Amino acid sequence: MTFRRPNWDLLIAADDQDAEDHAWFPAERTKTCKDFRALEGLKFRNVYLTSRAIEGGSSVLFQILYRTAVMMGGSVLHVSDYRETE
Numbered sequence: 001m002t003f004r005r006p007n008w009d010l011l012i013a014a015d016d017q018d019a020e021d022h023a024w025f026p027a028e029r030t031k032t033c034k035d036f037r038a039l040e041g042l043k044f045r046n047v048y049l050t051s052r053a054i055e056g057g058s059s060v061l062f063q064i065l066y067r068t069a070v071m072m073g074g075s076v077l078h079v080s081d082y083r084e085t086e
Contacts (some may be wrong), residue, residue, distance in 0.1 A: 002069065005039065008010060008027075008028035008041050008044060008045060009026070009027045009028060009029075009044060009045050009046045009047070009048060010027055010028070010029050010030075010042065010044040010046075010047045010048070011025050011027035011029070011030045011032065011047075011048050011050070011079070012030075012031055012032070012033050012035070012037075012047060012048070012049045012050070012053045012057070012061075012065070013030060013031070013032055013050075013052070013053050013068050014032065014033055014052035014053045014055070014056045014073045015032055015034070015052075015056075015075060016030075016032065016049060018050050018053065019050065021050075022050055022079065025042060025048065025079055025082070026082070029042075029044075031079070032078070033053040033054075033056055033057040034056075034057075035063050036060060036061065036064060039061075039064050039065070039068075042068065043068065043072050044068065044069075044072065044074060045074050046069070046074045046075045046076075046077055046083060047068075047074065047075075047076050047077070048077050048078065048079045048081075049076065049077070049078055049079065050078075050079055050084075051078070052081075054078070062076075
Protein backbone atom coordinates (compact mmCIF):
# COMPACT_ATOMS: atom_id res chain seq x y z
CA MET A 1 0.00 0.00 0.00
CA THR A 2 1.34 3.44 -0.89
CA PHE A 3 0.38 6.70 0.71
CA ARG A 4 0.03 9.97 -1.10
CA ARG A 5 2.24 12.67 0.25
CA PRO A 6 0.22 15.46 1.91
CA ASN A 7 0.07 18.73 0.01
CA TRP A 8 -0.33 21.15 2.91
CA ASP A 9 1.98 22.74 5.44
CA LEU A 10 1.63 23.12 9.20
CA LEU A 11 2.78 26.05 11.35
CA ILE A 12 3.66 25.49 15.01
CA ALA A 13 3.50 28.64 17.14
CA ALA A 14 4.30 29.18 20.82
CA ASP A 15 0.80 30.38 21.74
CA ASP A 16 -2.25 32.07 20.23
CA GLN A 17 -0.55 35.48 20.15
CA ASP A 18 2.45 34.04 18.34
CA ALA A 19 0.08 32.40 15.83
CA GLU A 20 -1.63 35.77 15.25
CA ASP A 21 1.76 37.41 14.77
CA HIS A 22 2.46 34.86 12.02
CA ALA A 23 -0.95 35.07 10.33
CA TRP A 24 0.88 36.15 7.15
CA PHE A 25 2.56 32.74 6.90
CA PRO A 26 1.02 30.58 4.13
CA ALA A 27 0.33 27.43 6.16
CA GLU A 28 -3.03 25.74 5.90
CA ARG A 29 -3.12 24.85 9.61
CA THR A 30 -1.64 26.37 12.75
CA LYS A 31 -1.16 24.63 16.10
CA THR A 32 0.58 25.60 19.32
CA CYS A 33 3.65 23.87 20.74
CA LYS A 34 1.84 22.91 23.96
CA ASP A 35 -1.12 20.88 22.67
CA PHE A 36 0.35 17.50 21.70
CA ARG A 37 -3.02 15.83 21.25
CA ALA A 38 -3.83 18.26 18.45
CA LEU A 39 -0.81 16.88 16.59
CA GLU A 40 -1.90 13.24 16.77
CA GLY A 41 -2.71 11.85 13.37
CA LEU A 42 -1.76 15.00 11.47
CA LYS A 43 0.00 14.37 8.21
CA PHE A 44 1.78 17.38 6.75
CA ARG A 45 4.13 18.12 3.89
CA ASN A 46 6.40 20.40 5.91
CA VAL A 47 6.08 21.75 9.41
CA TYR A 48 7.35 25.23 10.21
CA LEU A 49 8.18 26.49 13.67
CA THR A 50 8.31 30.05 14.89
CA SER A 51 11.31 31.17 16.94
CA ARG A 52 9.17 31.29 20.07
CA ALA A 53 7.89 27.75 19.44
CA ILE A 54 11.48 26.52 19.18
CA GLU A 55 12.36 28.27 22.44
CA GLY A 56 9.26 27.00 24.25
CA GLY A 57 8.94 23.57 22.68
CA SER A 58 9.84 20.36 24.43
CA SER A 59 11.70 17.26 23.35
CA VAL A 60 8.33 15.45 23.06
CA LEU A 61 7.12 18.05 20.56
CA PHE A 62 10.22 17.67 18.40
CA GLN A 63 10.04 13.87 18.55
CA ILE A 64 6.46 13.95 17.29
CA LEU A 65 7.25 16.43 14.53
CA TYR A 66 10.42 14.75 13.29
CA ARG A 67 8.90 11.27 13.37
CA THR A 68 5.89 12.44 11.34
CA ALA A 69 8.09 14.38 8.92
CA VAL A 70 10.23 11.30 8.25
CA MET A 71 7.16 9.13 7.63
CA MET A 72 5.61 11.70 5.28
CA GLY A 73 8.81 12.57 3.44
CA GLY A 74 8.64 16.15 4.69
CA SER A 75 10.78 18.46 6.76
CA VAL A 76 10.78 20.37 10.03
CA LEU A 77 11.86 23.94 9.30
CA HIS A 78 11.97 27.44 10.75
CA VAL A 79 9.50 29.90 9.21
CA SER A 80 12.39 31.73 7.57
CA ASP A 81 13.13 28.56 5.56
CA TYR A 82 9.76 28.51 3.78
CA ARG A 83 9.70 26.31 0.68
CA GLU A 84 7.09 27.38 -1.84
CA THR A 85 7.26 24.23 -3.96
CA GLU A 86 8.85 20.82 -3.74
